[in-house]
Amino acid sequence: MSDSFTVSDLTRLMREVAGEDESVDLDGDILDLDFADLGYDSLAILETSGRIARDYGIVLDDDALTDAHTPRVFLGLVNEKFPAVGGAGIERAS
Amino acid sequence: MTAVTTARPVASAGSRAVITGLGVAAPTGLGHPAYWRATLAGRRAIGRITRFDPAGYPARLAGEIGDFVAGDHLSSRLLPQTDRMTQLALVSTDWALADAGVQPGDLPEYDMGVITASSSGGFEFGQNELRALWSKGSRHVSAYQSFAWFYAVNSGQISIRHGMRGPSGVVVSDQAGGLEAVAAARRQIVKGIPLIVSGAVDASICPWGWVAQMASERLSVRDDPDRAYLPFDLDANGHVPGEGGAILIVEDAEHAARRGATRVYGEVAGYGSTFDPRPGSGRPPGLRKAIELALEDAEVAAEEVDVVFADAAGVVELDRVEAEAITSVFGSRGVAVTAPKTATGRLYSGGAPLDLAAALLSIRDGIIPPTVGPAAANGYDLDLVAVARPARVRVALVVARGYGGFNSVMVLRSVPT
Amino acid sequence: MSAGERRVVITGIGVTAPGGVGAKNFWTLLTDGRTSTRRISFFDPSPFRSQVAAEVAFDAEAHGLSPQEIRRMDRAAQFAVVTAREAVADSGLEFGTHDPYRTGVTIGSAVGATMSLDQEYRIVSDSGRLELVDHTYAVAHLYDYLVPSSFAAEVAWVVGAEGPTTVVSTGCTSGLDAVGYATEVIREGRADVMIAGATDAPISPITVACFDAIKATTPRNDDAERASRPFDATRNGFVLGEGAAVFVLEEYEAARRRGAKLYAEVAGYATRSNAFHMTGLRPDGREMAEAIAVALTAARLDRTDVDYINAHGSGTKQNDRHETAAFKRSLGEHAYRVPVSSIKSMIGHSLGAIGAIELAASALAIAHNVVPPTANLHTPDPECDLDYVPLTARDWRTDTVLSVGSGFGGFQSAAVLTRADRGDR
Numbered sequence: 001m002s003d004s005f006t007v008s009d010l011t012r013l014m015r016e017v018a019g020e021d022e023s024v025d026l027d028g029d030i031l032d033l034d035f036a037d038l039g040y041d042s043l044a045i046l047e048t049s050g051r052i053a054r055d056y057g058i059v060l061d062d063d064a065l066t067d068a069h070t071p072r073v074f075l076g077l078v079n080e081k082f083p084a085v086g087g088a089g090i091e092r093a094s
Numbered sequence: 095m096t097a098v099t100t101a102r103p104v105a106s107a108g109s110r111a112v113i114t115g116l117g118v119a120a121p122t123g124l125g126h127p128a129y130w131r132a133t134l135a136g137r138r139a140i141g142r143i144t145r146f147d148p149a150g151y152p153a154r155l156a157g158e159i160g161d162f163v164a165g166d167h168l169s170s171r172l173l174p175q176t177d178r179m180t181q182l183a184l185v186s187t188d189w190a191l192a193d194a195g196v197q198p199g200d201l202p203e204y205d206m207g208v209i210t211a212s213s214s215g216g217f218e219f220g221q222n223e224l225r226a227l228w229s230k231g232s233r234h235v236s237a238y239q240s241f242a243w244f245y246a247v248n249s250g251q252i253s254i255r256h257g258m259r260g261p262s263g264v265v266v267s268d269q270a271g272g273l274e275a276v277a278a279a280r281r282q283i284v285k286g287i288p289l290i291v292s293g294a295v296d297a298s299i300c301p302w303g304w305v306a307q308m309a310s311e312r313l314s315v316r317d318d319p320d321r322a323y324l325p326f327d328l329d330a331n332g333h334v335p336g337e338g339g340a341i342l343i344v345e346d347a348e349h350a351a352r353r354g355a356t357r358v359y360g361e362v363a364g365y366g367s368t369f370d371p372r373p374g375s376g377r378p379p380g381l382r383k384a385i386e387l388a389l390e391d392a393e394v395a396a397e398e399v400d401v402v403f404a405d406a407a408g409v410v411e412l413d414r415v416e417a418e419a420i421t422s423v424f425g426s427r428g429v430a431v432t433a434p435k436t437a438t439g440r441l442y443s444g445g446a447p448l449d450l451a452a453a454l455l456s457i458r459d460g461i462i463p464p465t466v467g468p469a470a471a472n473g474y475d476l477d478l479v480a481v482a483r484p485a486r487v488r489v490a491l492v493v494a495r496g497y498g499g500f501n502s503v504m505v506l507r508s509v510p511t
Numbered sequence: 512m513s514a515g516e517r518r519v520v521i522t523g524i525g526v527t528a529p530g531g532v533g534a535k536n537f538w539t540l541l542t543d544g545r546t547s548t549r550r551i552s553f554f555d556p557s558p559f560r561s562q563v564a565a566e567v568a569f570d571a572e573a574h575g576l577s578p579q580e581i582r583r584m585d586r587a588a589q590f591a592v593v594t595a596r597e598a599v600a601d602s603g604l605e606f607g608t609h610d611p612y613r614t615g616v617t618i619g620s621a622v623g624a625t626m627s628l629d630q631e632y633r634i635v636s637d638s639g640r641l642e643l644v645d646h647t648y649a650v651a652h653l654y655d656y657l658v659p660s661s662f663a664a665e666v667a668w669v670v671g672a673e674g675p676t677t678v679v680s681t682g683c684t685s686g687l688d689a690v691g692y693a694t695e696v697i698r699e700g701r702a703d704v705m706i707a708g709a710t711d712a713p714i715s716p717i718t719v720a721c722f723d724a725i726k727a728t729t730p731r732n733d734d735a736e737r738a739s740r741p742f743d744a745t746r747n748g749f750v751l752g753e754g755a756a757v758f759v760l761e762e763y764e765a766a767r768r769r770g771a772k773l774y775a776e777v778a779g780y781a782t783r784s785n786a787f788h789m790t791g792l793r794p795d796g797r798e799m800a801e802a803i804a805v806a807l808t809a810a811r812l813d814r815t816d817v818d819y820i821n822a823h824g825s826g827t828k829q830n831d832r833h834e835t836a837a838f839k840r841s842l843g844e845h846a847y848r849v850p851v852s853s854i855k856s857m858i859g860h861s862l863g864a865i866g867a868i869e870l871a872a873s874a875l876a877i878a879h880n881v882v883p884p885t886a887n888l889h890t891p892d893p894e895c896d897l898d899y900v901p902l903t904a905r906d907w908r909t910d911t912v913l914s915v916g917s918g919f920g921g922f923q924s925a926a927v928l929t930r931a932d933r934g935d936r
Contacts, residue, residue, distance in 0.1 A: 250920025
């Protein structure tokens with residue numbers, strides 16, 4: 001496990017839980033693009049944050065999440081709390 | 095009733111509703127050309143369930159759609175948030191619109207609506223989330239569970255995909271719902287909406303859906319596909335469930351003419367619906383009345399009906415009720431009767447719209463598709479069509495019944511070209 | 512109205528709502544401005560983000576259901592049957608004297624037999640351990656839970672209806688749409704009497720969990736009685752509720768001939784879709800405004816005729832802003848003059864049922880010339896700047912009510928009720 005939550009961690013999770021808009025290159029420079037322009041709506045963000053809560057034990061603040069419109073801001077929120085107490089996979093094992 | 099407020103359903107006083115596009119997803123074929131070829135050939139797509147291991151269940155046969163890959167047709171953004179029945183419905187809608195030659199973006203947004211039927215919603219999606227909930231905990235339930243399983247999901251997703259902002263709706267009347275939805279679509283056409291996407295697609299061949307379907311005690315528990323679903327046969331022993339259905343483009347006839355629609359398959363000429371009396375009431379079942387109401391609504395005499403697409407429950411008592419209703423209206427062997435669903439299994443709310451598609455293709459091609467399986471000497475006083483039969487078909491009547499007592503009957507009529 | 516056009520009136524009302532079983536108790540709760548939102552008692556809510564709901568204190572046996580009916584029916588079906596009986600009794604209509612084929616049923620429900628399905632899945636899957644669920648543990652009536660048209664069947668049997676019968680399931684507008692649907696069936700001439708309404712009983716772990724996942728429900732668990740705050744600046748989600756409302760709808764001339772009590776006329780109804788998002792709403796309220804305009808046109812009324820708006824008012828940030836915009840867009844300046852309230856502040860959001868329950872409140876507002884309040888509205892939101900009737904019911908001459916709903920799937924519906932006995936328009 002790396003010492004931070006990276007953009008590739010994020011795109012991997014988003015592809016898994018919300019799929020991928022075929023007209024967008026998620027592997028390009030996306031850090032400052034709006035999630036909407038990447039083809040992701042609020043549900044995709046919520047679904048991703050749900051996965052992060054389960055996989056990493058990191059629960060993001062509601063209001064901050066609502067305002068996280070770009071991957072850079074989103075990653076910032078996650079990394080503020082990274083690594084979470086208990087570490088990754090804690091809930092998977094239960 | 096007073097003289098002022100006539101009870102006569104005068105749908106014909108307004109616009110006429112015609113069907114201009116078909117989108118079919120059936121176990122026997124994806125797209126209406128493939129489905130129709132298989133149907134006329136009497137090819138059956140009933141077999142042992144492959145989606146899960148059915149060995150532990152008394153009923154083990156189903157009509158599965160084997161060759162549908164959702165990702166070939168839909169963005170991967172849609173896949174995690176949709177049940178299989180929604181994926182099938184979205185693709186069927188794309189086909190129906192293409193068949194009708196309609197580009198939704200070219201029409202005013204409030205001129206198009208979506209009215210579908212459902213019977214059990216996105217049940218497999220719901221099953222998976224229930225499993226996540228009870229085996230792992232509430233935080234493992236997907237955000238998409240808030241709508242992906244519910245009965246309204248197909249109408250919602252179709253309206254979003256095509257920017258249709260007109261009147262939309264969803265009805266649930268078990269297996270009669272598919273006709274109720276098209277009748278509701280016609281109502282909107284009469285009220286002045288030019289185009290409604292209607293019909294239904296159902297799919298719940300998953301362990302939880304299977305167990306719930308078995309509770310109806312109407313599923314065949316035989317393993318031989320030749321002997322499992324035999325409506326109007328004294329050896330009837332229940333039905334085989336299937337998945338799929340049809341999406342239809344229901345359109346105002348003048349609107350279709352104005353835009354130069356490539357094909358008008360037929361008119362939704364009449365509809366009647368009743369509900370059976372409470373068991374033990376001593377009153378007669380309501381199917382005959384529903385047939386009479388549909389004919390009256392269409393202003394069609396019984397003699398004018400060329401073919402009846404039967405509900406074909408495959409349960410002796412229910413087959414008898416239907417056969418008696420048909421013979422009481424049309425006379426002994428007075429009309430051709432067929433049940434192409436013997437090749438697909440019963441598709442729940444999707445079954446009746448698929449029968450509408452088959453009836454419209456019968457009208458187009460002048461041929462009645464066969465009923466596959468039941469013995470010719472079937473013990474009922476019906477002219478059951480056993481092999482594809484060439485016939486001039488101008489008026490077709492489609493019967494659909496839902497568990498609990500729902501009776502729906504629709505009359506389709508050819509439109510002169 | 513042109514000659515020969517059939518009009519539809521409400522002649523009987525039944526309500527089963529949190530804090531008020533029976534239309535009388537329901538109306539008293541509303542006009543007192545009391546709330547029935549509490550900590551969830553049906554199961555241990557502590558693992559959930561939102562732990563608040565508005566539950567109905569419902570004793571099925573005391574309401575006349577037999578042990579077999581109770582075993583057979585999901586809680587939502589039980590609500591529907593008990594509430595339909597109340598409506599029929601209230602209408603004074605005697606069944607058996609009518610042509611059964613001319614009486615039909617339309618019941619709305621967003622989530623069907625969710626509560627039973629949740630419980631039964633847990634059993635047949637042995638708490639999710641079995642992927643191949645065990646059919647030998649399935650209850651006999653599982654099919655009735657699978658396909659919620661069983662709700663309409665149960666109601667039809669109670670009233671002896673053999674005419675057009677169906678369930679309408681358009682998410683959170685199901686209640687409005689079911690009544691609209693039944694109205695159209697009578698107008699079209701397919702029936703003379705329709706038993707129409709809606710029911711839902713969604714307070715179950717699976718429902719609470721999925722609304723948690725999209726953060727649609729409020730996390731205000733420490734203040735359950737004041738958790739539902741439509742139009743308030745501090746609102747942060749809706750409170751799940753349950754219940755039913757059922758009406759007897761009749762063709763106007765026939766109802767008048769038999770001397771029926773006329774609560775209101777269903778004068779206009781329309782539904783439109785936002786075709787935007789399954790759960791999201793654009794702030795402009797455009798499609799709801801369109802539904803309102805079409806419903807008013809159908810009722811042959813001007814927007815200034817609206818005396819009261821019974822709002823969807825769910826108490827989510829997005830909805831209340833969207834809806835306020837829709838009122839301004841459709842009613843113009845009149846939006847600022849007409850009282851608007853949300854009874855979800857008191858009884859929560861019972862998904863498909865609430866549209867019918869809100870129509871019951873609308874009809875009772877006409878009957879009593881009283882407008883129910885929006886409870887818990889203490890902190891005005893600059894984005895919601897209409898007259899939301901905060902905290903206290905208001906005596907108010909109410910001849911015409913606009914009731915609206917908005918739901919997942921993008922459905923936007925509007926119905927217009929008018930005083931039925933103010934002469935032919």
